[in-house]
Amino acid sequence: MRTVGKVERSLVEEISRKKGEPEWMRQLRLQSLELFEKMRDPVWIKGIDEVDLDKLVLYEDVEVRADKWEELPDEIRRFYEELNLPEMEKKFLAGLSTSFDSEIVYSRAKEMLEERGVIMLPMEEAVRRYPEMVRKYFGRVFPPATHKYAALHYALWSGGVFVYVPKNVKIEFPVEAFFLISSEMFAQFEHSLIVVDEGASIHFIEGCSSPQFRKFSFHDGVVEAYVHKNAHLKFTTVQNWSRDIINFNNKRAIVEENGSVEWVEGAFGSKASFVYPSVTLQKNARARVTNFSISHQGEWKESGSKVFHLGEGSRSTVISKTISTGDGVSVYRGLLRINKGAKHAFSAISCDSLLMDEESKTFTYPHNQIEEETARVSYEATTSFLTEEQMFYMNSRGLDEDAAKAMIALGFLSDVVAELPPEYSAVFRKVLEYDFRGSVG
């Protein structure tokens, strides 16, 4: 089934029927559709008016589900092989799910995960097999009413992964979900839900990619994470969409007492990107958000974070690093909210931007809302520039302009790139070098 345009009740019901969903999920989709129709378009999202939903493919059913790479059709496997995923899975992943347009086509949780009671399934399958567990969390962390495109997501969601880590189970190796948009004028609405039970821990990696298109595609995903008491979640996203994608990703985690969450978000590709991982912290919970992005010619990248301190002793650290080249625009948009009663909450935010050209731009909009008098807050932002002296120095050491720019960009990002898994870190360095060579030459 390939559905183009018109978000309406019949489409939503058809998706729900096709997936064999329980009644509560069908109702959630329909209520979200109603919200989508009633809510106003957000005015702060640059370029959102270019998204003409009536012309996009809103759902495409891929009739494939495989446990081995060999079982995938050649044209789908080719995409993943080009991305080196089979090799990476062998080397260091504990589990991998890959999504092709609207559906999960490859899902394999290594035996080790199964033995320890970890559930890692395509979202649809989890809804059918564990309806009560999924219902307890689905749409509770990031509710459909948050904004118009969250409502649209809940009406049309398809694909994504469900991960449940049982109490006190610590997974040493990362698990990964990979999302691929393979055709132009496509809208992807994948939904991932990660539940880390008391005392457990896991590292989840989300990768996103797509080939070059002539027209754009739209990505409107949601990631919900629920981190129970004393549990830990690290969530790493490496987004390398092609430069035709409008990427609007909604991520939120609730962290219970003494729990901790780390969001690492790297955005390299896409035409326009809007990603603000958010965290709600209860008593003594901790959060660390690391963002980095590169905006090339004609791109608009918004990143940032939202941190809500509800419990006493909660702590958060936010680090944002952005690079703009050509007339690319990097935007940091952050919210820090410390509620009354979050005694001795602590938050440190630092936000650095690097401008490589005279035409490049950077905007910073940090909201700091403090209601608790004992809270401690610090926010600092600086903007640095590539100067002629720096270029002259690099040139005099035998580096050409592109190599010098790549080296300066790598140096600027080196401390945040260190937070990526080693394999991704190496890929990132290559992408960056290629980008700078490509952007000038």
Place this chain on the structure above:
Amino acid sequence: MKEYLPYGDSPTIRSYTRWEVFEEAAKREGSAKVSGVEESREDLLPPHLWFDNLHNQKVSTFRITDNKVSIEGKDGMSFLHLKGRVEGTLLIEEKGNVSVTGELKGRGTVLHVVEGGPHYSRWNIEGDINIRTLVKGEDIYLRYETRGNIDARGVSLEGRSDINHELHVENGEVFTSHLLIGREGDFLVYRPVAKVYRGGKSHLEALLLKRGGFVVGVPSVEVYTSDVRAASHSVKDLVLSEEQLFYLRSRGFSPEEAERYLMDSLLQFLLGDLKDRVHLSARSISE
């Protein structure tokens, strides 16, 4: 094509300003006492300056003639528009229910006191100007739009106020530092945004002294080219320096005296001459 609003339209942001309070006050005609100005004439209020349903509102236009301007509004709301040049020091005191729009050009210092409310004040300022602002009272909306070398410092105290400052800087330098002193029941917002163009330099700073209430600091910056000298901004808790406190205590000051001394010097840095004119001190704040 929809208009792109960089500062957003989320309910949180809209809640900063209780526009309905202004609308309610504006429905009743008020009377204002103004001194330090001359040439009064009545014009229609330019629609972009006020709410949709108040296009027919009359506004009195004045030219500033003295170095001290005093405006006091009573009853409902009065609408005033002021124009003037800054040479040396200009003191502007705005009190009560009044809507003031103003234009200032020149070189010097503007001492600006805004008290009481509901109060709407919007100033366009151009030149090499130091601005020292004290805001105190319920439902105050104050907006500056400035061009040139601007050094803006100030303090927000008590009540509910929202200060916006849009600074345009090209081949110049701007600096802002604003202290928000929140107590139980207060709602204080400070939102400066620096738009930095070629050859510009900017630093914006929000200082928070929390004793309850709700304080919001949003120092934003928009850098439009890499050919700028510097652009930075920060939000800090006001924590008095341990080293300075120790130094003062070792010279015989009691802990309370040392704190008061440091606080007074900070108020002097932020308000300059205005500090004594409004009788603001560390003692009066702690009381």
